[in-house]
Amino acid sequence: MTRHLWIDASAGVAGDMLLGALIDAGAALPAVQAAVDAVVSDSVRLEVDGVQRAGLRATKADVIMTVDDPPHRTWSTIRTMITDAGLEPPVRDHALATFAALAEAEGRVHGIPADSVHFHEVGALDSIADVVGVCAALHDLGVESVSAGPVALGSGRTRAAHGSIPVPVPAVTELSTGWRVTAGGEGELTTPTGMALVVTLAERSEDLPGLVVERAGAGAGTKDFPGRANVTRVIIGERQAPAAAEDAVVIEANVDDLDPRVWPDVISRLLAAGADDAWLTPVIMKKGRPAHTLSVLARPDRAAALRSVITATTPTFGLRQSGWTKFPATRAWHTVTVTGGEVRIKIAHADGVITRATPEFDDVAALAVDRPVLDVLTEANAAAVAAGLVPGRPLPAS
Incomplete structure (x- = not known):
């Protein structure tokens, strides 16, 4: 079983809406704020509040600027900021992949290299807070896999820096390749940041899969449309990990x-x-x-x-x-304690029985500061054996 998150974007999705839904589902705001601060220290403050959208309760996440004149930033600059922030590896890697997809789409739209794409002023801080915040929230919730239903993109026209443009906006259209989408209503229902998060984090587009539901959350958009709840929902539950191709x-x-x-x-x-x-x-x-x-x-x-x-x-x-x-093996993680810290053990299993258990080398290398990597690796392997993480033994309860 894996902890799976399904995104309901049938009313659209934006970065702040997905962030609000994850916090509504139980992600700790201090943990999310700490991750954002690691990238843009003292520049933004996250605030959440309960609101209603077309009569439904939801959580509204707002990014409050605490600097007067934020600079323009290119994707290459933001990449360095995220890489150097000391984030947990899953948070860092998901944030980098999301921004890479977003910059690539914007670059194709404007005919420039992705590294030269500018995220202007407040928009840069908004995007960083939304992307890093969502990735940190997923990590805090212990989510292991993600999928999403059809995404409502909207219709009509909207105002942008270069004038009136059609909805879905070009960057969203670029990001939507290969995904099931609908119009869903009038106006811009999905933003480039929201679409980039969906296509990067979600493994596939699918209707709600079979889950043992644990919790759910709803994140509110800014506008309140009569007769149509402007919310992005998430549902989290245990899903049997497939052994399919x-x-x-x-x-x-x-x-x-x-x-x-x-x-x-x-x-x-x-x-x-x-x-x-x-x-x-x-x-x-x-x-x-x-x-x-x-x-x-x-x-x-x-x-x-x-x-x-x-x-x-x-x-x-x-x-x-x-x-x-x-044909990926079904995987799970277990943490063991060694001198100086903890090491994650990556476990392959079938029918509840361990088939392979290997220390995560990045964790081993990070602890090998004053002693050889081989010594830390040997200790981690011994700790895994002591914890019963050996082939043929039952998979431990998570």
Whole structure:
């Protein structure tokens, strides 16, 4: 069983609406504020209040600016801010992937590189607070997987910095590729930030899956439409982890003219942008040239953003992409205590029985400050055995 969150965006979704829904469902506001402060210290304050939308109770989350003249920020600047903020790895990685998708969409709309996309003034702080806040709230709630129903985008026209534009706005249209959408009503019902969060965090678009429901939450939009509740809802519950096959793509490029010292950065950026895995294979190309084949495994809906990362970070003149089928093992996590801190143990299991248990290496490396990594790894493995996390033993209760 995994803790699953389903997003009901049938009335639309914005970053603050999804944040309000998660806080309404039990995410701790202090934990969310702390994550936002780590990225934009003393710049914004999150406030929540109970409101009604078309007669339904919901939580309204507001981002209050505490600076008078916030600067414009590019995606490359925001990426550095999030990377250097010391966030929990899941919060950091989800926030980076969401902003990468948002910047890529805005870049295609305006015909500029994603790294050059500007998030203007207050909008930059709003987006950072919404994206980081949502990712921190998911982490605080212990959510392990996410899916979403059809998204209502709206209709008509709206005002933007460059004048009147059609709804859905171009960035939302770009982000919606491959997702089930509806008009849902008049006006702009879904914002680019809201859509970027949905397509990045949700594994698939689906109707409400089978769950043992634990809790639910509703986040309010700013406007109160008569006869139509302007809310984004979330439902959280236990879901049986499927052992079914999953669609995937592999994107590849042969590169023979990149300084090998750059490869670790390329792979890190791909993983931050949502790749499931990325690796290099030494090859010999034409004219006997030594080279590397870069391979990236990902969900199909993340392929476009990952292709952009590859073309931006390597000198390749072309890419190839093929469809694959994944059969991922059912996974769970358990934490053990070692000298100096804690290490997460990644567990593969089937029918309630452990098939493999491995210490999370990033946790091991972070604790190996004054002693060898091997010593910490050995201690973590011993702690896992002492906790009964060995193949053939029952999966411990979460």
